[in-house]
Amino acid sequence: MSSLVKEDLEKKLFKPLSQNLYEFIEIEFSVQDRYYLCVSVTKKEEVKIIMVKHYRIGLDEKYEVTKKWSLNDLQMIDGKEADTDNPFFDLHFKKVYSLEAYSCASKYAFARTVNKLNHAYLKKDLQIVNFDSTYINDDSIWSSNNKDCLVLMRICFYAFNLVCLSVCRLPL
Numbered sequence: 001m002s003s004l005v006k007e008d009l010e011k012k013l014f015k016p017l018s019q020n021l022y023e024f025i026e027i028e029f030s031v032q033d034r035y036y037l038c039v040s041v042t043k044k045e046e047v048k049i050i051m052v053k054h055y056r057i058g059l060d061e062k063y064e065v066t067k068k069w070s071l072n073d074l075q076m077i078d079g080k081e082a083d084t085d086n087p088f089f090d091l092h093f094k095k096v097y098s099l100e101a102y103s104c105a106s107k108y109a110f111a112r113t114v115n116k117l118n119h120a121y122l123k124k125d126l127q128i129v130n131f132d133s134t135y136i137n138d139d140s141i142w143s144s145n146n147k148d149c150l151v152l153m154r155i156c157f158y159a160f161n162l163v164c165l166s167v168c169r170l171p172l
Helices: 002-014 104-122 147-167
Strands: 019-027 034-042 047-057 060-070 076-078 088-092 096-100 127-129
Touching: 002 019, 002 034, 002 047, 002 060, 019 047, 019 104, 034 104, 047 104, 088 104, 104 127
Parallel strands: 076 127
Antiparallel strands: 019 034, 034 047, 047 060, 076 088, 088 096
16 A cells, blocks of 8 residues: 555655655644655755645545655654654754654654665764664664564564563573
């Protein structure tokens, strides 16, 4: 489903703006409408963070840009709590925007993409706080194109170890 939404967003919104869509996540912003937080790169290699409202008129899907920021203006991404599985995070521009992602995994996907594009295009000192850095940085052992599956694999590995430790008898 998300690949279809991404393809539709690219075709109807980002290609006409001459931008490449790198990542989008669904955010909980309004009860009635669906919103996406998108990260794109312009032809002039400017990284943009764009909030898009998604709505339907009849059978036609429509997208409207509601907010637009430059990555250059982003000072910090605050994941709220690194030790808990929560979808809440703050984007610090001149104003702080508190957002709720659809899931914790999508929050991390967004932060990874912003971090990667910052290193590729701006190389500025962007603070990403209250995230587990293992899942944000590309230099970790769990780095891959499909990081969410690797996060799940790591959680399963820890769970398996806990089960083994609780079942195995210790010699007395």
